[in-house]
Amino acid sequence: MEINQQQLWLCFVFLIQSAVLQAKKIEDVVILADDSYPPYSYIENGQLKGIYVDFIHEASKLIADKYKVSIIAVPWKRALQEIKEGQALAIIPPYQHLKDRSYIWPYSKALMKERVVAFCYSDINLMEYLNMKHTNEERPLIIGINAGYMILSQELVNAINKGIVAISENKSTLSNVLKLHSRRIDCYINDRVSTLWEFSRLSLKKQISFDNIRESMVVMSQTAHIGYTNSEFHNFTYKDDFVERMDNALSQLFTSNEFQLIINRYLLETDE
Structure with missing residues (x-):
């Protein structure tokens, strides 16, 4: 079958248009x-x-x-x-x-670089607690984290395995901060800036006081x-x-x- 000049030209135009459309996609x-x-x-x-x-x-x-x-x-x-x-x-x-x-x-x-810290009640020194000897009768320290977050140091993982620390996973920073305020958890581990931001927001909008909570231990520094x-x-x-x-x-x-x-x-x- 012979292909005439007009057909060749149409094929050429089609190929060029296809290339342009692909390039602009x-x-x-x-x-x-x-x-x-x-x-x-x-x-x-x-x-x-x-x-x-x-x-x-x-x-x-x-x-x-x-x-x-x-x-x-x-x-x-x-x-x-x-x-x-x-x-x-x-x-x-x-x-x-x-x-x-x-x-x-x-x-x-x-x-950015984030600093992960533990916020605890002022009567808890988390570093000292992890290094103390504990009896089987003691209630484990309950630490809140955001669900799905991997922010625990090896020291904390070891404490969990020993049964002296229990982890409570909660949906969000807000839910953890509210549980910390009502002492349904003893400590909360998260990025320092994120936690302080939520403390400040709740203090301003809800007049909630966090005076009895302090930064207890640096857990790790990580980049996001x-x-x-x-x-x-x-x-x-x-x-x-x-x-x-x-x-x-x-x-x-x-x-x-x-x-x-x-x-x-x-x-x-x-x-x-």
Whole structure:
């Protein structure tokens, strides 16, 4: 069958148009965010907000020619499960647990360094308690953590195994802080800034006093990241390109004036 010049020309135009459309295609990317981790990532009045949320919004503007990024608030344990199953591309803001969360890789550039501490009643010195000899008749110390968080030091894990410490997992920073205030838990372990932010908010809005609670022990320091699914079942063919572009965008954000403005917007708002 002969192909005339007009047919060749139409084929050429079609190929060119297909290439242009492919080049201009913008991928929709969803990042899951912890819905209860103020001031980094949380829901307020039905709106997702927070330091890390705003970081990603700003960085996403720099890659908007290639990716349209949406951030969806999800309970932390459910978000981890979706990443594990390859249903979602990314999650914020996990710490790096390479062995225990092998289903997350790679991690983005560090968003911020967080300091994990134990807040306890003033009559409890957690460090001394962990080093004391205990009898089997003693009630274990109850320590609250956010559900799905991996923030316990080896020293605390050992204490759990000995039965001198019991862990109470609760949905959010708020629920843990309220339980700590009513002494339904003896201590609460979480990021220092997040806990103090909730103390300050409740003190201002609910006139709740936390004068009898103090910072008892530094548990660890960790960096927070965007974590990407490493599941063999994911079909995000653009993953590697997105990771590289997002890291470059974050690097630009971290050297801009907007970086500190975002942090100040949240850390200073409870002082107003």
